[in-house]
Structure formats: C-alpha cells, structure tokens
Amino acid sequence: MFFKTFSTLILTALAVSASPALQARQSCTATYNVVSGDTCATIESKTGVSDPQLHALNPSINSGCTNLQIGQVLCVSGSGGSTPFPTNYTGIATFYDPNGGIGACGTILQNNDFVVALGTGLWDGGSHCGQTINVSYQGKIIQVVVEDLCLGCQANGFALAEGALDPEYQTDGAITVVWSFA
Numbered sequence: 001m002f003f004k005t006f007s008t009l010i011l012t013a014l015a016v017s018a019s020p021a022l023q024a025r026q027s028c029t030a031t032y033n034v035v036s037g038d039t040c041a042t043i044e045s046k047t048g049v050s051d052p053q054l055h056a057l058n059p060s061i062n063s064g065c066t067n068l069q070i071g072q073v074l075c076v077s078g079s080g081g082s083t084p085f086p087t088n089y090t091g092i093a094t095f096y097d098p099n100g101g102i103g104a105c106g107t108i109l110q111n112n113d114f115v116v117a118l119g120t121g122l123w124d125g126g127s128h129c130g131q132t133i134n135v136s137y138q139g140k141i142i143q144v145v146v147e148d149l150c151l152g153c154q155a156n157g158f159a160l161a162e163g164a165l166d167p168e169y170q171t172d173g174a175i176t177v178v179w180s181f182a
Ligand SMILES: *[C@@H]1O[C@H](CO)[C@@H](O)[C@H](O)[C@H]1NC(C)=O
Pocket: 022, 023, 024, 085, 086, 087, 088, 136, 178, 180
C-alpha cells in the first residue's frame, strides 16, 4: 500500500508545481504626498510609519530611498503591513503509520497522533519541530504538529500520520493540500 502511494506521489509531484505564494494583500489606509526636501526618514517621522513598512507598502521606493519624487503619493499605512500573512504552500500530502517509532524530532509517535512528517524542502534541520501547521484539503482543515521528516516527500509536501485523517483521504492516498504554519 505504501509503495503504491509512493509511486503516485512521485508522478504527481512532477505534475503539480509547488507554489509558495506570499500574498501580502495590503490595502492602503493612509497616504502621504511627497514635498520638497522629503527623505524616507522625514516621511517616517512625520507619519509614524516604520522604515520596513514604508518600503513594504511602496515597492517603487528603492533601497537607498533616492528616487522620491515631489508630489508622489505614498502609502503610509496599510492593513496587514506590520503582520504579514503566513505563506500558503501547495504540496502533495500522503500518509504513513509511525507505529510507535521515534520521529525525527525525537518523540514517540503513534498512528493516531495528529502529527506530520515534513518534506525535506522545508525541514530546515528540524527547526519546525513542534510547530503546528494548518492543512486544508477537500474542504476540511486539520491541525497537525511537525514531529517527523519525510525523505520521500516533494519540496512542499509531507506525510500525515494516518490517524489524523478520515478514511476517504486514505483511499485517495496522495492528494493536493494547501497548508501554512499556524
Ligand atoms: C491560506 O489558506 C487559508 C485556508 O484556505 C485561507 O483562509 C487564507 O486566506 C490563505 N492565506 C493567504 C495569504 O492566501
């Protein structure tokens, strides 16, 4: 069963492009008109916007802030500007049975635990161990904790412990999921 799933995984991984899309949907809630003598620093002190946020809200400003134009309208406040949305990843998820073994994060894992084995692309030396991720698939959202490493999973994919899933999912084997760190 697992090997059948695994070969499906490889084939599907080639077909689906992984798209970590950081969608910072920011709408501007306050603007500022550049006047003679303005620099990023003066605009920041006049409006209270932070330097990183000013640049995030106005990608046209270069890093040295040397291209301001008198009369230019800048955004100085935007929703979500200081708290970026988490990245949503699209990947292929499969499932596995930890069978009471010790996961790559060092804890014993049972089949019915809500845990996930992260693919190598995002494993990052285990830096996400213990972190919760939200997984949405087929209209459902589940929360699982990173406790293991999946060597056979594609970049943004992972393997969920079987118990976290409904029987329907297990029949499907490998499916596309959208997920983010919670
Ligand atoms: C990520 O996906 C969740 C669940 O589908 C959705 O609610 C959220 O708006 C998405 N976030 C972004 C930044 O696209």
